[in-house]
Structure formats: C-alpha cells, structure tokens
Amino acid sequence: MKIQQKQTLKTPVNDEKIIELYWLRDEKAIEETDFKYKNYLFSIAYNIVHEKSDSEECLNDTYLGAWNSMPPTRPNILKAFLTTIVRRVSINRYHSNSRKGRVPSEMTVCLSELENFISDDNDVDAEFDAQRLGSIISDFVRGLSKRKRFIFLSRYYVADPIDTIAKNMNLSRSTVDKELAAIRSALKEKLESEGYYI
C-alpha cells in the first residue's frame, strides 16, 4: 500500500460548506471532499480490496455516489456518510474480485474470523433480507459496551487490521484479540437466536 500526501498550504473546508457545495451542484464539492477525506476513504477501500487501482476506482465511485445523493440527502456527519458509501462500493468490488479468486485483503482475513457462522459462498440468496439482518446487527452493536462496539465496527465494518485497532485504542494486540473473540461468540449466539445458521 503506497499512499503519499504532499504538504500543502490549503486548509480543509468545513463539512457544512462542502455539503452546501453539493447542493449547489458545484463540482468544487468533490474537490474539497477529495482534499479532506481522500486518505481516510482510500484506507477503507484499500483494507477491503487491497489493490491501489481498484481502491482509486472505489474512491471515484464514492464521490459519484455522494454527488448523486446530495441533494436530496443532507447528512449530519459527512465523514460517516462517505464511510457508508465507500464501504458499499468497496464491498461490491471485493465480491466481484473474489469471484475471480483474488483478494488478499484485510477483509478476507476478518471474514475468515467469522467462519463459525459465515460460509465461503459469495453469492446472495434471492430471498435474503438485508434490512432485517442490518436491524439485527444494529441491535447487537447497541448492546455492546462502547469499547467493544468500536472494536467490532473497526474490524468488521471498515476492516481495520487488528494492530491498527490496538494502536488507535492504545491497547495491546492480545487485548483486542480477546475482545474480538468475545464479540464473535456473542454475535454467533445472537444470529443463531434470530435463525441465521451457516
């Protein structure tokens, strides 16, 4: 992974102004988004697809997604809004690449951690209800402590490596490992109680 951000005298514009630019259909919105959030969004995309060119395409698709969504959307927190878009776009690319058999990314590692209740198959059943599962996972996450919630989302939502999570939280790696093991155990129970089996 090779990312470089050069020094610049430009300062980031605040999120409200950026959102306003989207609403005014001013292309500077994308420029400002890129300037402020490129590295952050790229790191999420790269965690998932682990190829620079794919990650850059995901970034482009994210900006397009943001452009197409605003208006009518006016997000409370732009960074979170962009996070959901980049994740969705990157996951689609990830599954497409997986079908061709090539994704040595952090996402592959964290999905393999969930092998007790998630199978290898990358195809979605026609009858699958994503909204319902999303609701169940939301309930589960809300029931976690603040610390566990952060670890869960860092690992399984944005696919941060375990060492990065440990570093961010100033914890040891083994502590994060233990927390993840406990989270997975609780998650398995929750999913099974809702009728989700491997």
Place this chain on the structure above:
Amino acid sequence: MKRAEWNEGLNHIDTDIIENYVEQKDKYISISKRKRTWLKIGALAACFCLIASIIVIPTAFKTEDPLYHPFNSDSNFILPSISVISTGTEINGKTHIVSGDNDTDNGSASKIPEGFYVHTVVQANVIEVLQDLYYTPSRGAAGKYRIARLEIVDPIIGEKMPREINLRFSGYSADIFEKHDTFIFSLNQIGIENYMMINDTKNEVEYFPDMFEVEIDILRYGSVIPFKDGKVDYSFGGSWSFPSNLSPLSGEYTIENVKKRIIDLSQNKEDYFVHLSTSPDYVTIDDVFSAEECKQIKNCILPTESNIFMHNIAVHSNRVVVNYTRVINGFETDEKIVVTVYSKDKGNVTREGEAYTPEELSRMPNIGEVLENINLDEIRSPRIDNLDGIKHKRVSADGCYRKREGKVYGIVRIIWWCDFSTVYSVGYEQDARYYLYDAEGNGKIVKGEKLEELFGGHWLIP
C-alpha cells in the same frame, strides 16, 4: 449465512451507529498520538550499528527468461540506489534534460486541480515488443517495465503525434500483443522526449524518445481495447473488461463504432468521470521552456552527478504544467518545482517543499549504503508468530530523503510481504519499520507516526 449476505447486512446497519463510530475514531486517534513514546536512542543506535555491520547478501537474478520478474521470487530484495547520468543528451540538435521516472499517479504526484493528464487515444499496431526488462532510474526495481514499439494508425484524439512511439507497460504479458490485429490505447505522455531507462539485464541506460504509458484510469476499467477481425476481442486476459461507457449505442463493437463513441464522449463535458481532454497535444521540452520565467529555471533542474529531476506533465486546455521532483542518488525527495506554461510568452515557476542546497547535496546521509548493508534475513517480521494462516514470504527495503526546517533526513523503510492461502502477497505497511537518519548519518528506529509528525500528513514512502 453467506459472506455476501453478512456484508450486505452490515451495509444496512443504522446510520447513527456509524456516525458515533466515526466521531469516536477521531477521538481515539487524537488521544493515541499524544500517548506515544520514543524508543531510547541508545538502544536504537545499537540496532543501527548491528545493521551497519552486517554484510549484504545479494539477490540472484535469472536472465534467461525475459518475462521473469526477480522481485516476485522468494528471495529478499533491496531496491537499489541508482547513480544518474551527469550530462544532458544532444539529440537532433535539441538539448534534452535527462530524467528518471514519471509518476503517473494523479493523486500523489502533483497538485493539478482538475487531475487531468495529457491523454491521447489512438489506434495503433504493435511493431515490436522488446525482450528486455527495463526499470526507471529513480524508482529502481519498484518500476519494472516492458517496452513496445507502436505504429499510430489513427490518432483518434490527439494532435501532432509522431508516427511511431514507445509504449511503457507493466502487468501485461507480452504475448497479448501477438494475438490481436490492432488496438485502441489511451495513452499518457511521459518524459517529454527524453525518457531514459535502465536495461535490467545489461545494466545500461537506454534512451526512448516519444515514450507513453497506458493510463488505467482513463476510459474506465482499462485503457487498452484489443481488436481481432475488426471487432473487440473479449478473450483479452486478466481482469480486463470492456469499458462500459464506451458501449456503442447501436450495432456491433467494431473499431469504427468504438472510435465514434470515444469521440462522442470526449465532447460530453457533463460526465465527470470521463477524462478526455479537449485539446491534447504532444508536448515537447521546447514547449515547456518557452516563456522567459520558465527559461530561467531550465539550468536549475539540469542533472548533476548525484541528482536528477524526474518529471511528469499535464496538458490542460489553456496551459501545460510540469512537475519536477528532485531525486538524489535514486531516492526521491519532497522538493518539487512546478512549471506552468500558458503560452510562448507567459508562464510561471513555483516550488513546493524546501530546496536542497549544494552544500546539503554534498553532505547527504548515505541511505544507499545502509540499504546495501542490511541483511534482511536477520530481521524478523512482527507478524510471523501472531496471525494464523499468514506466512512470511519475504522482506524488502527502500528509502527516500526529506527536508524539514532546514534539516535533511534520510529514511529507510523495511516492509514485510506475507502470503495468504492464495498465490498473492500482501505488504503490511502497518508493520513497516522505519530508520531515520540525520545529515551526519546518525540513525534511529522510528514509528511511522513519528514520521507523520515530522513531515506532515499521512506519510509513506512512495
């Protein structure tokens, strides 16, 4: 439950959960930075002495297979320091400034606002694919390429193109050029007439005028379209797929239909993601230094024994912008000179980063020597024992120079490459080890975050 279902479910979790997460992450990162501690200099100096005393183990290169890439082997490797040519080259009566690599990465190489590079779309036939492997002087083994000679049959978008050009490409095997009749390429011009590369097997510098590169980000999903018997050939290998935005509105995918679509798209300014310039020209060195302000700096960026300025160019509708980056003994610095030319009479020059003085250039920490003396086999990856299923494959080292507040630093990075159960390798940037050297050659191990503090932003060696 299937993986795709799990991920789709995650895509549908409540928005406020993500909002809280993002805010929490920002707080954690900010607290975490304040709590970091340094390794003691004494212990680090001891590590440096140990490393400096170890004899290098050279990497063996196979030369009989022209497609063999030595850095895909199981051996460890060190990206070399390359000495540069000290004089310009006279060709056809024009002075050419010797240059190294062109960084075609729009995002990191320059601050061109629109993010456009010159791109030319041509129909071309392949005359010959050279058998040797080449690499760029400034990037060493990081930039390994093949060279193909092309004959331009039809310059679909582009003017003043030479009849024959050289195409630098990587990631494609040479045999794809043998299976097809003709191609449409979207090309990025590099090296303004004076591109030089080092022949991997002969270790000689060779000059390739009119060098172009295939630009992946143009035309979406690939910038090469192969044709056989007058139609798009979908058997083109790897992950290539026909750019969806070029689908003819009716009729078959013939050469003429695809060309028509490309021209139509180039006139459509609404589509943000189709970067087709309206006035792409082939740029020469004389174009760049035509204005008085630009002529004055021409001598400043001439190469010396120890440094060159690698450059990349962008042609916009109303100007040409060339970024020159200083490279010292094969290692990139963060000093940039940006030349903007509006016309033959009007241009300007700006600088980014701190300039390296002649005195500093004569007194640089010799990170090339550090790299030569590192025994990579002796340095353990932090991941070997910690993560099941991850096999440590090999380790690599590279370096760069940075200058902040009047002080010059040399930086060496060690990065480990691990295998998953498939055949792919992953370089763990997060586990990279960095050594920071001052002008006197004193070095210490530092965390990546320290480099971020010193040099600003999310910093990694390019």
